Amino acid sequence: MKKIEHILVATDFSPRSDRAVRRGAQLAKEYGAKLDLLHVLPILTFEALRRLKIDIPLETEQQLYNHAKATLQEVATSLSSGGISVMHHVAIGQAHVKINQYANANHADLIVIGDQGETFAREFFLGTTASKTLSKGFRPLLVVKQEPKGEYKHVLVPMDFSQPSLDALEVALKTGTRASIYVLHVAEVPFAHRMKQIGLSEERADLHRDNLLSHARAEIEKIAEGCARGNAQVTFIVEQGRPRAVILQQVRALHIDLVVIGKRGETELDEALFGSVTKHVLYETSCDVLVVSSGLLKQSEKDDLGGKHS
Numbered sequence: 001m002k003k004i005e006h007i008l009v010a011t012d013f014s015p016r017s018d019r020a021v022r023r024g025a026q027l028a029k030e031y032g033a034k035l036d037l038l039h040v041l042p043i044l045t046f047e048a049l050r051r052l053k054i055d056i057p058l059e060t061e062q063q064l065y066n067h068a069k070a071t072l073q074e075v076a077t078s079l080s081s082g083g084i085s086v087m088h089h090v091a092i093g094q095a096h097v098k099i100n101q102y103a104n105a106n107h108a109d110l111i112v113i114g115d116q117g118e119t120f121a122r123e124f125f126l127g128t129t130a131s132k133t134l135s136k137g138f139r140p141l142l143v144v145k146q147e148p149k150g151e152y153k154h155v156l157v158p159m160d161f162s163q164p165s166l167d168a169l170e171v172a173l174k175t176g177t178r179a180s181i182y183v184l185h186v187a188e189v190p191f192a193h194r195m196k197q198i199g200l201s202e203e204r205a206d207l208h209r210d211n212l213l214s215h216a217r218a219e220i221e222k223i224a225e226g227c228a229r230g231n232a233q234v235t236f237i238v239e240q241g242r243p244r245a246v247i248l249q250q251v252r253a254l255h256i257d258l259v260v261i262g263k264r265g266e267t268e269l270d271e272a273l274f275g276s277v278t279k280h281v282l283y284e285t286s287c288d289v290l291v292v293s294s295g296l297l298k299q300s301e302k303d304d305l306g307g308k309h310s
Helices: 015-031 043-052 057-080 095-105 120-126 129-136 163-175 202-227 243-253 268-274 276-284 296-309
Strands: 006-010 034-042 086-093 110-114 141-144 154-158 180-187 233-240 258-263 288-293
Touching (some): 006 015, 006 095, 015 034, 015 057, 015 110, 034 095, 057 086, 086 095, 129 141, 154 243, 163 202, 163 258, 163 288, 180 202, 258 276, 276 288
Parallel strands (some): 006 110, 110 141, 154 180, 154 258, 180 233, 258 288
């Protein structure tokens, strides 16, 4: 992944979005990046106005648009006074569609959005702007849940040795340059609860578990060798258990303020089988979460090639 040079913050002017705007501004200042603010007016609002105010829909729509643009201008002006290069734009349509379209058209390196406060069960069935933006996009998405209090200090990267988790580690090394970074692999013994049921001795079961842990530590050591560069403080941890539970426990124990996790699922089936851990982390942790898509590096390469040929 290339250096973070362009940050897009989506805002609906709510208190949660205000936190996202402030975090985005902090990151822009930290990296010397450009900052874009985007507000999306829901198209359903205009459809409702057409039904209720058939006589003056165009005038009312223009008033709503002008008000949103003026409010966004105020936010941009206040941030610009802090020495940040800020652009702003108002779009009309579905929020997740317009966010991804704008990010792609302007080659944003990072999308920042506020936590929408949905429960996991509600999100799982109905979806939110954050989850829909993730499912349809490939750019890193930072979901801001906490009040920004300076740079991130403790960053956790769940590692399952897949390409998305390796991409997440690369992003973490760029995002938390002065942070303590913890790389966590959770070794889950497949069908451990059934081993005794099928007559496998306790000794054989222990041997199977030990082999699994040894393999995990060997893989972690390979990754550690590649991370031995720069000033990054990286600690590697191997634990046994269920990934979701161990990740949440480590978030609390290590006082994590940012989780960087890979997005699994090239297909709907992959997402159903492998994406639940990312979803649980996204909706059950109290810290900020940065989700990195598996298509990130490939698209970055395309962007770079496009820039060379343009």
